[in-house]
Amino acid sequence: MLNYIWLGLMLISLIFGAITGNLKAVTDAAIEYAGVAVDISLGLIGIMAFWLGIMKIAEKGGIIRILSRAIRPLARILFPDIPKDHPAIGSMMMNVVANWLGLSNAATPLGLKAMEELQELNPDKETATNAQVIFLAINTASITIIPMTVIALRTKIALENNLTGVNPFEVISTGFFASTIACITAVTAAKLLQRLPNVKKSNPMNKLSKAEVENE
Amino acid sequence: MNNAQNSTFVDFMQGFSIYAIPVILLVVLTLAMIKKIKVYEIFVDGAKEGFQVAVRIIPYLVAILVAIGMFRASGAMGYLVKFLSPVTSLIGMPAEALPVALMRPLSGSGTLGIVTELMKEHGPDSFIGRLTSTMFGSTETTFYVLAVYFGSVGIKKTRHAVAAGLIGDVAGMLAAVMICHIVFG
Structure with missing residues (x-):
């Protein structure tokens, strides 16, 4: 699917760029964003190294295992393919909690650590497992308790325009509601889509044991 | 509250x-x-793994961000909005808010830019201001998260991940429209 979306975005950009006379802007954007992508990736090195180091200590200290055990019932439903109390579950929990607390600097490294642990269970290193897709769904539609970015923006615009009656916080409850719906829907969609014949056939876990997949 | x-x-x-x-x-x-x-x-x-993880993400993020950057620069969004707004206005989404919904899964900074412009024009406490603020917080930048998370472990075949993520985005946008109509009228 990503192949089609990517091709579609590129072709649409070129065609509409030509129609609107923005072709120069389109090629400029390609060069600019390639650089931005590298900046973002390299910017992760320090914070990644820090959290991977801390997580290694946490793992040796047994905290990750305690966390994995704490959410065992939920983990059995969401990730039936993951062995009981596997450290990946504890890492995923750390990522989700960091997201809820709005600690975006910590959430990404913790999430990538969890993804790596899920990858260790994956017999095919290029194809996502069901567990990896569910975990991605939790992160692409993450629940937001406090939308700090938007609150800051609302406060700033209200101040700049001397709007005294504006309540910057009034979108907390609506944002929480909408993001919760988004998260539940994304996870449910991932669960349902994995039953489609084509999707089921492409599950890398099939290679491991046919019996386990059928039990599910 | x-x-x-x-x-x-x-x-x-x-x-x-x-x-x-x-x-x-x-x-x-x-x-x-x-x-x-x-x-x-x-x-x-x-x-010591931090470096490898970050470097592994680069090709995936370049692919995604370049495509999205080109799309944003092409002006195709304007046509898409014109094409879709008759449909979305039926469910109570003002035409002004539609670009926010379409941009949200593609680009976080792009969405924030649109929300900023809309709030400057209509005011943060207008229905459009409240709705687009809610929309911004209702989901993450799906394609960015996909590139970073799957890229970090070298996954190319994403299976049903994009579909699940986009279904979640649509649900988040619809939920935002619904709850804003209920809470803010």
């Missing part, structure tokens, strides 16, 4: 955020101390 209650709640959550990382570090290190773990050696051992 009124303004004062809201800011108390925000203060509480902010306090939580400030103390969360020190508390996590304290718990991790105390347990390590009790178990007599060689913390320095283990830390360095774990941290």
